[in-house]
Amino acid sequence: MTPDEYVEAVLELVDRIPPGRVMSYGAVADALTERSGRASARLVGAIMARHGGGAPWHRVVNAAGALPPRLIAQARARWLAEGTPLRGTGVDMRAAAWWPEQGM
DNA sequence: TACATGACAAGGC
Protein backbone atom coordinates (compact mmCIF):
# COMPACT_ATOMS: atom_id res chain seq x y z
CA MET A 1 0.00 0.00 0.00
CA THR A 2 1.51 3.30 -1.07
CA PRO A 3 1.45 6.32 1.24
CA ASP A 4 -1.10 8.03 -0.98
CA GLU A 5 -3.42 5.05 -0.83
CA TYR A 6 -2.98 4.93 2.89
CA VAL A 7 -3.95 8.58 3.21
CA GLU A 8 -6.95 7.88 1.05
CA ALA A 9 -7.97 4.92 3.21
CA VAL A 10 -7.86 7.11 6.32
CA LEU A 11 -9.94 9.86 4.74
CA GLU A 12 -12.40 7.34 3.36
CA LEU A 13 -12.99 5.87 6.79
CA VAL A 14 -13.34 9.30 8.36
CA ASP A 15 -15.95 10.12 5.73
CA ARG A 16 -18.07 7.14 6.86
CA ILE A 17 -18.28 8.32 10.47
CA PRO A 18 -21.95 9.29 10.95
CA PRO A 19 -22.85 12.81 12.11
CA GLY A 20 -23.07 13.05 15.86
CA ARG A 21 -20.59 10.21 16.31
CA VAL A 22 -16.78 10.16 16.57
CA MET A 23 -13.79 7.83 16.37
CA SER A 24 -10.56 8.24 18.28
CA TYR A 25 -7.25 8.40 16.41
CA GLY A 26 -6.38 5.04 17.91
CA ALA A 27 -9.68 3.53 16.77
CA VAL A 28 -9.09 4.76 13.22
CA ALA A 29 -5.62 3.25 13.33
CA ASP A 30 -6.94 -0.08 14.64
CA ALA A 31 -9.75 -0.28 12.10
CA LEU A 32 -7.28 0.42 9.33
CA THR A 33 -4.69 -2.02 10.64
CA GLU A 34 -7.12 -4.86 10.00
CA ARG A 35 -7.13 -3.78 6.38
CA SER A 36 -3.70 -2.41 5.59
CA GLY A 37 -1.50 -4.04 8.20
CA ARG A 38 0.19 -0.97 9.61
CA ALA A 39 -1.14 2.01 11.44
CA SER A 40 -0.59 4.03 14.55
CA ALA A 41 -2.48 6.79 16.25
CA ARG A 42 0.40 9.18 15.58
CA LEU A 43 0.30 8.35 11.90
CA VAL A 44 -3.42 9.04 11.70
CA GLY A 45 -2.85 12.36 13.46
CA ALA A 46 -0.11 13.29 11.03
CA ILE A 47 -2.36 12.46 8.08
CA MET A 48 -5.25 14.52 9.45
CA ALA A 49 -2.91 17.45 9.99
CA ARG A 50 -1.79 17.39 6.37
CA HIS A 51 -4.85 16.11 4.48
CA GLY A 52 -7.73 16.54 6.90
CA GLY A 53 -9.06 19.69 5.30
CA GLY A 54 -11.60 18.02 3.02
CA ALA A 55 -12.93 15.51 5.56
CA PRO A 56 -15.13 15.77 8.69
CA TRP A 57 -12.03 16.06 10.87
CA HIS A 58 -14.08 17.09 13.91
CA ARG A 59 -15.35 13.49 14.06
CA VAL A 60 -11.85 12.26 14.85
CA VAL A 61 -10.75 13.05 18.40
CA ASN A 62 -8.13 11.84 20.84
CA ALA A 63 -8.76 9.16 23.47
CA ALA A 64 -10.00 11.76 25.96
CA GLY A 65 -12.63 13.03 23.52
CA ALA A 66 -10.78 16.31 23.05
CA LEU A 67 -8.85 18.14 20.33
CA PRO A 68 -5.86 20.51 20.49
CA PRO A 69 -6.50 24.15 21.51
CA ARG A 70 -6.02 25.32 17.95
CA LEU A 71 -9.07 23.38 16.73
CA ILE A 72 -11.34 23.18 19.74
CA ALA A 73 -13.48 26.23 18.94
CA GLN A 74 -14.41 25.12 15.41
CA ALA A 75 -14.91 21.55 16.58
CA ARG A 76 -17.29 22.55 19.38
CA ALA A 77 -19.45 24.54 16.98
CA ARG A 78 -19.75 21.52 14.67
CA TRP A 79 -20.38 19.09 17.52
CA LEU A 80 -23.22 21.29 18.73
CA ALA A 81 -24.62 21.57 15.22
CA GLU A 82 -24.62 17.76 14.85
CA GLY A 83 -25.93 17.00 18.33
CA THR A 84 -22.79 15.11 19.33
CA PRO A 85 -22.93 14.01 23.00
CA LEU A 86 -20.59 16.31 24.89
CA ARG A 87 -19.03 16.08 28.30
CA GLY A 88 -17.03 18.90 29.80
CA THR A 89 -14.76 20.50 27.21
CA GLY A 90 -14.91 17.61 24.74
CA VAL A 91 -16.93 14.67 23.43
CA ASP A 92 -18.59 12.05 25.62
CA MET A 93 -16.73 9.04 24.27
CA ARG A 94 -18.98 6.56 26.07
CA ALA A 95 -21.98 7.78 24.08
CA ALA A 96 -20.40 9.01 20.84
CA ALA A 97 -17.69 6.44 20.04
CA TRP A 98 -18.40 4.71 16.74
CA TRP A 99 -17.02 1.60 15.06
CA PRO A 100 -17.43 0.82 11.31
CA GLU A 101 -19.23 -2.51 11.86
CA GLN A 102 -22.00 -1.09 14.02
CA GLY A 103 -23.16 2.14 12.50
CA MET A 104 -23.87 1.16 8.93
C1' DT B 1 22.84 6.86 10.50
C1' DA B 2 21.07 9.83 14.63
C1' DC B 3 17.96 12.92 16.54
C1' DA B 4 13.87 15.78 16.83
C1' DT B 5 8.95 16.47 16.04
C1' DG B 6 3.85 15.48 15.91
C1' DA B 7 -4.29 16.87 15.50
C1' DC B 8 -1.57 10.04 19.85
C1' DA B 9 -2.22 6.17 23.69
C1' DA B 10 -1.75 3.80 28.14
C1' DG B 11 -0.18 3.52 32.66
C1' DG B 12 1.73 5.61 37.10
C1' DC B 13 1.05 9.22 40.61
Added chain:
DNA sequence: CGCCTTGCCATGT
Protein backbone atom coordinates in the same frame (compact mmCIF):
# COMPACT_ATOMS: atom_id res chain seq x y z
C1' DC C 1 -9.14 16.45 36.14
C1' DG C 2 -3.62 17.11 35.92
C1' DC C 3 1.47 15.94 34.79
C1' DC C 4 5.16 12.68 33.40
C1' DT C 5 7.26 8.57 31.11
C1' DT C 6 7.17 4.94 27.34
C1' DG C 7 5.92 3.21 23.19
C1' DC C 8 4.64 4.26 18.68
C1' DC C 9 5.88 5.40 13.39
C1' DA C 10 6.29 8.52 9.28
C1' DT C 11 8.85 12.86 8.11
C1' DG C 12 12.37 16.18 8.09
C1' DT C 13 16.89 17.90 9.37
